[in-house]
Amino acid sequence: MTIARFKDLCVDVGSPSEMAAFWGRALGLTTPTDNPNVLVGDVPEKTVWMCKVPEPKTVKNRVHLDVVTGAVEDLERMGAAVHTPASEEQRWTVLTDPEGGEFCGFVRETVPAYRLMELIVDSADPEAQARWWAGVVGGDVNSRPGRPYRWLENVPGMPFKYWVFVPVPEPKTVKNRVHWDVTASALQPVLDAGATLLRPKDDEIGWHVCADPEGNEFCVFLPPEAS
Structure with a gap:
């Protein structure tokens, strides 16, 4: 039994309108007429919020998106820049968005309307991270023999196929510029599972x-009666 459900994604940005325009094209999402700073799809879980923050990007994104594209040049025309080209050893291209945030482009012959393929999280212990999140939001933990990364799939409500945890040597040093939201019936089970409360709901945030x-x-978003 899970204690929370995947809700949506958020990206910290300096210019919400510019970044919404870029990511809308890159992901195949649209902006509603009443809010140009959010991207929406055909289900609520595909929502991506552009959250304006004062601080600029200073380190490599510890959380990033992998997207499907017909050609890397298509992403460049949208405003992305190539950081590391694909090679025989690396089947994907590392790019940066208009504000320098890293993401990866995977070239495919068939490109779906919704192009977010997976969410990648740098981790000190991918096995522990994958199993912890499986305990919170459900899904199956998978691996490949001899490979150090782990991934979740079949997560209820998650609108992309894979949630991948990859090993990195460097520790987390700053607030992530990409994060996810969940819904839960109560906060305490999330904390009991091992989460840390950084800021409780207050008059400024819901x-x-x-x-x-x-x-x-x-x-963590709670129903009104539990907030």
């Missing part, structure tokens, strides 16, 4: 800000 065991921020 959600609780938490961190997972490796410090990755996520927000």
Whole structure:
């Protein structure tokens, strides 16, 4: 039995309108007429919020998106820049968005309307991270023999196929510029599972800000009667 459900994604940005325009094209999402700073799809879980923050990007994104594209040049025309080209050893291209945030482009012959393929999280212990999040939001933990990364799939409500945890040597040093939100019937089970409460709901925000065991921020939304 899970204690929370995947809700949506959030991206910290300096210019919400510019970044919404870019990511809308890159992901195949649209902006509603009443809010140009959010992207929406055919289900609520595909929502991506552009959250304006004062601080600029200073380190490599510890959380990033992998997207499907027909050609890397298509992403460049949208405003992306190539950081590391694909090679025989690396089947994907590392790019940066208009504000320098890293993401990866996977070239495919068939490109779906919704182009977010997976969410990638840098981790000190991918096995522990994958199993912790499986305990919170459900899904199956999978691996490949001899490969150090782990991934979740079949997560209820998650609108992309894979949630991948990859090993990195560097520790987390700053707030993630990409994070996810969850809904839950109560906050305490999330905390009992091992999350840390960073900021409780208050007069300024209508959600609780938490961190997972490796410090990755996520927000917990509760029903009104439980808030």
